[in-house]
Amino acid sequence: MKNLFYYITCIVIGLSACTKTTTSNSEGSTSGNTFLNVTRIDSNAKTNIVVTPSNGNLFITLGGLYTCGYMSFASGLTTIKVQSQLSGQVYQSSGYILYDDNRNTAFIYPYGNYYRASVVTEDFDIPATGYAHVRVLDFSARNVSATYNFSISNSANNYSFNDRYFLDHELNSDLTKFTNVVAGSYVLYATRGNSVLINPYAFNLLSGKIYTIVVTDISNTNLASFSMPHI
Numbered sequence: 001m002k003n004l005f006y007y008i009t010c011i012v013i014g015l016s017a018c019t020k021t022t023t024s025n026s027e028g029s030t031s032g033n034t035f036l037n038v039t040r041i042d043s044n045a046k047t048n049i050v051v052t053p054s055n056g057n058l059f060i061t062l063g064g065l066y067t068c069g070y071m072s073f074a075s076g077l078t079t080i081k082v083q084s085q086l087s088g089q090v091y092q093s094s095g096y097i098l099y100d101d102n103r104n105t106a107f108i109y110p111y112g113n114y115y116r117a118s119v120v121t122e123d124f125d126i127p128a129t130g131y132a133h134v135r136v137l138d139f140s141a142r143n144v145s146a147t148y149n150f151s152i153s154n155s156a157n158n159y160s161f162n163d164r165y166f167l168d169h170e171l172n173s174d175l176t177k178f179t180n181v182v183a184g185s186y187v188l189y190a191t192r193g194n195s196v197l198i199n200p201y202a203f204n205l206l207s208g209k210i211y212t213i214v215v216t217d218i219s220n221t222n223l224a225s226f227s228m229p230h231i
Contacts, residue, residue: 028099034075036098037105039067039228041139041214045086047108047115052079053098061085062108065226075100080117082108091115103230107214109139120169120176122230124210132205133178134227136161136188137169140218148218152186183207190215190223197223 038049038060046063055074062068063085081093091114098104103122108115120137127133136150143166150161159181169175183206188199197218203226205211210230217224 028102030076030097030099032075032100033072034078034098034100035070035072035103036078037068037070037103037230038062038080038108039105040065040108041216041226042110044110045084048083048085049106049108049117050079050081050083051106052081054078067228070103075102080106080119082115082117084115092117105212105230107137107139109141111141118167118170121173122210123177124231125178126231127180127183127208127210130183130207131180132183132207133210134159134181134205134213135176135178135211136164136213136215137176138164138166138215138218140215140224141166142217142219146192146218148190148192150213150215151189151191152181152213153189154184154186157182157184157186178210181205183209188213188215188223188225190218195220197221199223199225203227 036051038051040047040062043064046061049060049062051058051060053073054076058071060068075098077095078098079093079095081090083090094117096119103124104119105122106117106119108117134152147163147165150164152159159179185202185204187202190197212228212230213225214228215225
């Protein structure tokens with residue numbers, strides 16, 4: 001899957017609140033503004049996302065590989081509700097503490113017949129000239145217990161992201177940090193035992209930019225992913 005991104009409009013439509021559970025992404029103050037990017041990682045039926053901070057209600061419809069871009073609103077308790085556009089069924093409604101000045105991304109991913117959100121925080125240290133920052137997040141739910149060693153490689157450089165598995169970044173926040181790499185064109189590999197899978201599409205990591213490599217599907221014969229630019 002190539003680097004495909006389409007931008008949509010996020011509309012403030014009024015004040016609302018609906019919180020089921022609360023989780024924290026990091027520590028800090030909640031007296032100012034925060035930033036949230038909502039990104040859909042597959043291309044099936046459209047999904048409605050309702051983001052409810054303390055100062056408004058943001059209604060977003062995502063279909064295909066869509067990203068809303070970073071929205072600024074009041075930090076603190078923020079509810080993210082994921083629901084079907086067709087039936088209105090609510091797949092998830094969870095509260096997150098989003099802290100001042102943090103950049104966060106809510107990845108909307110498929111899990112069986114449902115969709116859920118995984119909210120992660122970005123560390124936006126700008127790479128030096130000739131370098132990019134990159135991380136790998138595994139959203140492949142085909143075999144949730146499988147562990148893979150990922151790597152990105154070209155003729156001159158190789159970077160490893162070992163012992164990774166579905167949603168492991170939610171258990172270990174260190175996995176959401178970015179790795180400094182030499183800018184260039186790379187291919188993603190996944191290995192498990194004697195099995196080696198190659199994503200057929202190379203992706204270009206530009207100098208001074210920050211990326212997440214989103215793994216969307218892994219099978220015995222297929223490795224699907226795309227690179228998501230943050231800046």
